[in-house]
Amino acid sequence: MVRYLIVITVALGAGACSRCDPPDDEAQINEMIKAAAKHAGDHNIKELMRLTTEEVIIWPGNRNRQTIRGILFVAFRNYGQFTVHYPRPTITVDPNLPFAEVSMPFIIVRSGQKLPALTEVLDDPQNWIEELGYVADLYLLKLWLTKESGEWLVNKAHLKGSRSVDQIRSR
Numbered sequence: 001m002v003r004y005l006i007v008i009t010v011a012l013g014a015g016a017c018s019r020c021d022p023p024d025d026e027a028q029i030n031e032m033i034k035a036a037a038k039h040a041g042d043h044n045i046k047e048l049m050r051l052t053t054e055e056v057i058i059w060p061g062n063r064n065r066q067t068i069r070g071i072l073f074v075a076f077r078n079y080g081q082f083t084v085h086y087p088r089p090t091i092t093v094d095p096n097l098p099f100a101e102v103s104m105p106f107i108i109v110r111s112g113q114k115l116p117a118l119t120e121v122l123d124d125p126q127n128w129i130e131e132l133g134y135v136a137d138l139y140l141l142k143l144w145l146t147k148e149s150g151e152w153l154v155n156k157a158h159l160k161g162s163r164s165v166d167q168i169r170s171r
Contacts, residue, residue, distance in 0.1 A: 025093040029100060029145065029152050037084040043076040045069055052154045053146055059158040081111035087128035098147035105129050105140050 032051060039047040049069065056065055063071065089104035105125060109115060115132070122128065129138055139161035146155045 025100060025147075025152070026091050029091050029093075029102060030089070032152055033086070033089055033102070033104070037086070041081075041083050045072045045076070048072065053148065056154055057156050059156070079108060079110060082108050083111075084108055085115070085132075087125040088123050090125070100145040100147075100152060102143040102145065103140065105138050107132055107138060 036048060036051055039051075049065065052065065052068075054065065056068065057063065058068055061067075084106055085108075086104050086106035089102050091100060091102050093100040105128065132138060139159055142158045142160075143154050144156040145152045147153075
């Protein structure tokens, strides 16, 4: 499924400045998600892949790094110009391990597509889903992150949604 790969796009890799206190894990993960969404909109596969571990696996389909790159290429060609939209993600950081889980709904909006104003529901994922369910296909992305050298990286991802990679490729 192409959309979840784009969102890995929607997840991952920001650092702290050397003169600042390091951000807490949840803040760092939120910044990584924001950066990933931007990289996806910019069609920047190289930067998206920097946000993953070498062993990254994406489900369904148990797809590895090489396959992910190809799927992103096809997805970006298919969608053209777009932006990724999502409400506040649910983030759970393990206090004893360099491990975190992220759950978040998201949509991909092609340039020119109109959306309702959603600023009031950004902190309420359930209302966000209800509002957008009328105008867009919604997807749920679940990420398993690992902290390596001070950076959170996607190690595994799973997408639930209405399109599969094979449906996108056959268009």
